[in-house]
Amino acid sequence: MSSDERTGLYVESTIIMTTVRVVAPFVLTFALFVMFHGADSPGGGFQGGVIAGSVVMMLAFAYGIDAAREWLDVRVVATLASGGVLTFATIGLGTILLGGNFLEYHLYEQFLSHATAYGIELVELGIGGIVASVAIGLFFLLAAGFGHAVDAPEDES
Amino acid sequence: MTLSLIEGLLLVFVLGCAIGAAVLRDVLASLMAFAAYSLGISIIWVMLEAPDVGLTEAAVGAGIMTILFILALANTVRPQENGLFESLSVRTVVLVGAFVVVMVATVPSLPPVGADGTVHPNPVVSGEVTQYYIDNAYADTEVKNAVTAVLAAYRGFDTLGEAVVVFSAGVAALTVLRQEVFA
Numbered sequence: 272m273s274s275d276e277r278t279g280l281y282v283e284s285t286i287i288m289t290t291v292r293v294v295a296p297f298v299l300t301f302a303l304f305v306m307f308h309g310a311d312s313p314g315g316g317f318q319g320g321v322i323a324g325s326v327v328m329m330l331a332f333a334y335g336i337d338a339a340r341e342w343l344d345v346r347v348v349a350t351l352a353s354g355g356v357l358t359f360a361t362i363g364l365g366t367i368l369l370g371g372n373f374l375e376y377h378l379y380e381q382f383l384s385h386a387t388a389y390g391i392e393l394v395e396l397g398i399g400g401i402v403a404s405v406a407i408g409l410f411f412l413l414a415a416g417f418g419h420a421v422d423a424p425e426d427e428s
Numbered sequence: 429m430t431l432s433l434i435e436g437l438l439l440v441f442v443l444g445c446a447i448g449a450a451v452l453r454d455v456l457a458s459l460m461a462f463a464a465y466s467l468g469i470s471i472i473w474v475m476l477e478a479p480d481v482g483l484t485e486a487a488v489g490a491g492i493m494t495i496l497f498i499l500a501l502a503n504t505v506r507p508q509e510n511g512l513f514e515s516l517s518v519r520t521v522v523l524v525g526a527f528v529v530v531m532v533a534t535v536p537s538l539p540p541v542g543a544d545g546t547v548h549p550n551p552v553v554s555g556e557v558t559q560y561y562i563d564n565a566y567a568d569t570e571v572k573n574a575v576t577a578v579l580a581a582y583r584g585f586d587t588l589g590e591a592v593v594v595f596s597a598g599v600a601a602l603t604v605l606r607q608e609v610f611a
Contacts, residue, residue: 311573313480314480314573315573315576315579318480318483322487325492325495328492328495348609348610348611349609352598355591355595356595359587359591363585374581376569376581387581388570391569391570395580401591404598404610405595407610407611410499411610412602412605412607413499414499414503
C-alpha cells in the first residue's frame with residue numbers, strides 16, 4: 272500500500288501537471304543560475320540547492336510522491352550528498368597537502384589560472400549538491416512517515 | 429527613523445502574520461501564516477540590502493519549511509476544533525509580553541538603517557573587518573559578491589562545518605526513520 276493512497280495526499284490535476292511541466296525547467300535553470308552565479312550576484316550553494324530540491328518536490332506534488340520516488344534514482348541523491356561533502360573537504364584539505372593553510376585557494380594557481388574563482392565555484396556546487404539532496408531526502412522521508420518505516424523497514428520504494 | 433509606506437505595510441503584515449501563526453487554532457492556518465511571515469521577512473531583508481539572506485529566507489523559510497510542515501501535517505491527524513483562535517492564558521500573554529518588551533528595549537541601541545557611522549556609531553559599517561572585506565575581497569578571491577567571498581573563502585572552515593551539519597541532518601533523519609535510502 273502506498274503512502275499516497277493511505278493518506279489521500281495526491282490529487283491528480285491536469286492544471287497542476289501542465290503548470291509544473293512548463294515551470295519546472297525554468298525553476299531548475301534558475302537554481303543552477305543562483306548556484307553558478309552566486310560568486311557575482313546574490314545567491315550561492317545553499318539557496319540554489321534548496322531551489323533545485325524544490326523542483327523534485329514540484330514534480331512529486333504534480334505526479335504523486337510515489338511516482339516521483341520511483342522516478343528518482345537514489346544513487347544520484349546519495350552521490351550528490353556525499354560527493355558535495357567530499358568535494359568541499361578535498362578542496363580544503365588539498366591546500367594543506369600543498370603546504371598551505373585550509374582552503375588557501377591560490378595555491379592551486381600553479382595548476383590552473385583563476386583557480387581561486389573556480390575553487391569557490393566548486394565549493395558552492397558541492398554545498399548545492401548537499402543541500403538539494405538532503406532537502407529531497409527529508410521530503411521523501413517525511414512523506415513516507417514513521418509508521419511506514421516501522422511497518423516495512425525493508426521497503427525502499 | 430522614517431518608514432516609507434511599503435516598509436510600514438510590510439512591518440504590519442509581518443507582525444500580523446507572526447501573531448496569526450501564534451494564536452490561530454487550526455494548525456494548517458497557523459502554518460500558512462508562518463509561510464506568509466517568512467515571505468514578508470524575506471522582502472524586508474531585501475529592503476535592508478541583504479539579498480543573500482532574503483533569498484535564503486524565501487527559499488528555506490517560505491518554501492521548503494512550509495512543504496515539510498505540510499507533509500508532516502498530512503501524516504498526522506488534524507483535530508477538527510471549533511473557534512478561529514487559540515484560547516490564551518493570562519500567564520502566557522504576560523510571559524510573552526515581557527519577552528517582547530525586553531527585546532523592544534534593545535531596539536533603540538541599534539544603529540539606524542543605512543547609518544554611515546559618522547553621527548551614530550555603526551560597527552557594521554565602520555568596523556575594521558568590514559572595510560577589509562570590502563577592500564580586499566575581489567583581489568583575494570576573484571568573486572564580486574563579498575558575501576560569497578566571506579562564506580567560501582575567509583570563513584570557509586565554518587561553511588564546511590555548516591555543510592557537514594546539513595549532511596548529518598539528512599543522515600540523522602534516515603537513522604531516526606529507520607530508512608536506508610533517501611528516496
